[in-house]
Amino acid sequence: MPDSLLRTSRSSVKPVLSVVICTYNRAPLLDRVLDSLCRQTLPLRDFEVVIINDGSIDDTEAVSASYASKLPLRYIYQRNAGLASAKNHGLFASRGDVVLFLNDDDIAGEALLEEHVKTHAAFPADNYAVLGYTALDQDISDNPLMHFITEVGCFLFSYPSLKHGDILDYTYFWGGRSSCKRSLLLEFGVFNPVFRFGAEDIELGYRLSKQGLRVVYNEHAVSHTIRKIDFDGFCHRLERQGASNYVFSQLHPEPEIQHWSEVADSERNWSMLGGHYRAIVKSARHLDSMANLKLASGLNLDEEMRNLLYRAYWAAFKACKIKGIMKKKAAFAMLTEHK
Incomplete structure (x- = not known):
């Protein structure tokens, strides 16, 4: 074509x-x-x-x-x-x-x-x-x-x-x-x-x-x-978003962009999260599956279950975005080294 x-x-x-x-x-x-x-x-x-x-x-x-x-x-x-x-x-x-x-x-x-x-x-x-x-x-x-x-x-x-x-x-x-x-x-x-x-x-x-x-x-x-996003699909989306945020931060070094893009604290945050990344995502994925099975069975999510699920989502999605930032940062560093 x-x-x-x-x-x-x-x-x-x-x-x-x-x-x-x-x-x-x-x-x-x-x-x-x-x-x-x-x-x-x-x-x-x-x-x-x-x-x-x-x-x-x-x-x-x-x-x-x-x-x-x-x-x-x-x-x-x-x-x-x-x-x-x-x-x-x-x-x-x-x-x-x-x-x-x-x-x-x-x-x-x-x-x-x-x-x-x-x-x-x-x-x-x-x-x-x-x-x-x-x-x-x-x-x-x-x-x-x-x-x-x-x-x-x-x-x-x-x-x-x-x-x-x-x-x-x-x-x-x-x-x-x-x-x-x-x-x-x-x-x-x-x-x-x-x-x-x-x-x-x-x-x-x-x-x-x-x-x-x-x-x-x-x-x-x-x-x-109208499109329902699944858990793994959204994790991938946020990694890509994190990578784009890093590019944004490099194009515009102003403090407000460093803050908006979440790049300013990414090193510190990844040092705390990186070693637990797989476990954080796995736990959230498991809770997401449990919640969907419960709803598919005609049962409601009680407040305790919903709050636990939301905390897991928050941790996993933040970790995915930070991972995307750090991967793009490493890629930029490699390009700089080879120039």
Whole structure:
């Protein structure tokens, strides 16, 4: 397949909003995401959907093509290059004044696009971005792991402390649920392609904060995440996040970035955790399995069991992120030695 394959069903009218969806081997989920975009309160003439296929080998192209007659849709294939590169590709291909980055596992609430457009109309200056609210889909809302990483530990989202209308800083420029003016990115910076996964959004947000970036929270701009993450999958995700955090810390040595990335204390923390890493993860995995078996049997988790499980999750996930930081740090050191 060529590096770039473009299908288009766009109209000649410039859209107000471009929805950029970067995807990799998630055709069944993408199908549900695109279906949700067919039922928006925002008129079809006012938005376009730009799909960036980041080297998928599944049915992503066929799924996208099936919506060409239902949505103002553009489809672009690129060789696998990572999330930041895919987002940039989508940004450059977009035509709307506002660009919304939507994850390929988040279905849009019916008013999602309209709410983003309304908020940008209320805050028309280029330096204002909009953060929407992402909830767990009903099918996965009872899963203890998903509840922990979104509502308790806030490893995935961090909404409990936010209020509708809050004006937030760059640390809330969250990929997959944020929109911004296209002109701001084109003038002052795009996603750094060194980030294949994780931190690409906050790193860009940090650079844009030098141009006055502010993020408006709109709790009515709702999407629902539909993919259930398993324990080992999330551990792997956090290792990758830790590695990206280390790269972020090397690009920006300022103290606030060292603190946000959790790199400043990583040596000390790993000296305490490293020798116990396998046991920490194994214990949390065992408790996670026990909890899922109990729920599958129709039993509830009592408060003591839930608290024990959450403490185990917290320790394991923190350890995984620190491990990712330390592995990337060691890799950087080896590169430096061989220069």
